[in-house]
Amino acid sequence: MDDHARISLLTAEKPCSLLAVHVLGPFLVTLDGVPAGLWHGGRNESLFAYLLTHRNPWPSRETLMHAFWPDSTPEAARNSLNVALHGLRRALRTVTDRPIIVLRGNRYGLDPAVRLWLDVDEFDRHLRQARRFHLAGESDAAVREYEVADGLYRGDLLAESPYEEWPLLPREQWRLAHIDALDHLSSLSFAAGRYAAAAGLSARVVEGDPCREATHRRLMVCHSRQGQPHLALIQHRVCAAALWRDLGVEPSPETQDLYQRIRRHEPV
Template sequence: MDDQSRSSLLTAEKPGPVRPLLAVHVLGPYLVTLDGVPAGLWHGGRNESLFAYLLTHRNPWPSRERLMHVFWPGSTQEAARNSLNVALHGVRRALRTVTDRPIIVFGGNRYGLDRDVDLWLDVDEFDRHLHQARRLHLAGRAEAAIREFEMADGLYRGDFLADSPYEEWPVLLREQLRLAHVDALDDLSALSFDAERYAAAASLCARVIEGDPCREAAHRRLMHCHSRQGQPHLALLQHRACVAALSRDLGVEPSPETQDLYHRIRRHEPV
């Protein structure tokens, strides 16, 4: 091999620069890390909310005017621009605790993330695992679906931007994600029940009901779990809780299916 060929081979094998990884948790406690090092000095509130908005509205990246309208809708243009600059300064100051590179860049009248930085966002990962779980469920791959649902559940450490309860823009997304999590727990409980893992299914049903007290199917599944674990008295108590929730929140009575299950358990029939 001549020197030129050897030089070309070494150049081809030389690895490229490692891209920094920005990991952001906005489900539950707020956490931003760059290559595993936490970024500090967020001071809560608007700085965290603004950074979260940028990362969850990437297609396309938001314009300056859009940010001014979302965060300072009642302010004059000059006041809103000044407030945006102050908030962006707070975001950049927090990020400078872990890097000197400009993580947030401005171009084409839009704010976005440095293209040479990789982003890991828990909301994106949560959605990805849910999509994969449901695809596997439809394909009849129950065990693989259970693993994906469990991954999604592990990512949901709390409500979206839980540390910023008074911000207006997250309200709809927060509720959508909360309900998606409750639905995921419901699906996971059903898969666990079908696999005859009644203790796990019962625990999941209780979490579903905590998030949606009027989800009657979850009450019934929990009644089934208690009965199959030899605890019919707990099943009857769960029926009482179901009746109370439906009456209190919806002003309705349980469905005939729920009532039939209740009577069968009272008669000590297998369910």
């Protein structure tokens, strides 16, 4: 075996590097468990997150220029992109000399030889699995998947870069998906008679979406069934205030009826 063949064999046998990236909540990049640093601000992080969440197809140079510098001249936007790519590659060179972001033709993307673990991909995957179990009536399996998804959601997308424009829509989409997951998890806990768990989850839901009236009602029932009707009545006031403040409406007859029943100390 000649030297070239021996090198090729050793390269083939070497396992691919694992790039793990967290973009939900605090931004974190590791390569084979070693954190990459020197990001120097939100733009490098934002550009890397964009490239990883727009992999099919890889974005072109013009797409990146429009996404990040829409008001700049083409020349200025191109220069800004080159500076940002340089900063991104410099940050990644703290963990490897191998190029992670590569250029093919006019498009930028992740080196296909690098394995990627991305938290938003995993979050979506566990949510899909949870929904399948939920629809199939496999409650315990659904709960496990929803809990894994909840654990992956460490915060909103690129939470440390609140002024970037492109994440606004996906940030809200993933935030609402997380709230939906918590709501489903609360409903499953409630159905299983785990009222303390259901109450805690419901409280997180209405904190993120104060106008979910059905979740307010579930929280009221949880409090009542745990022998805390006073908390249920307070929750009704919180619900009514949120509905009026955000939507200009009163609570529904169903919510009002539940409130009256709890006031009369009737079982709910």
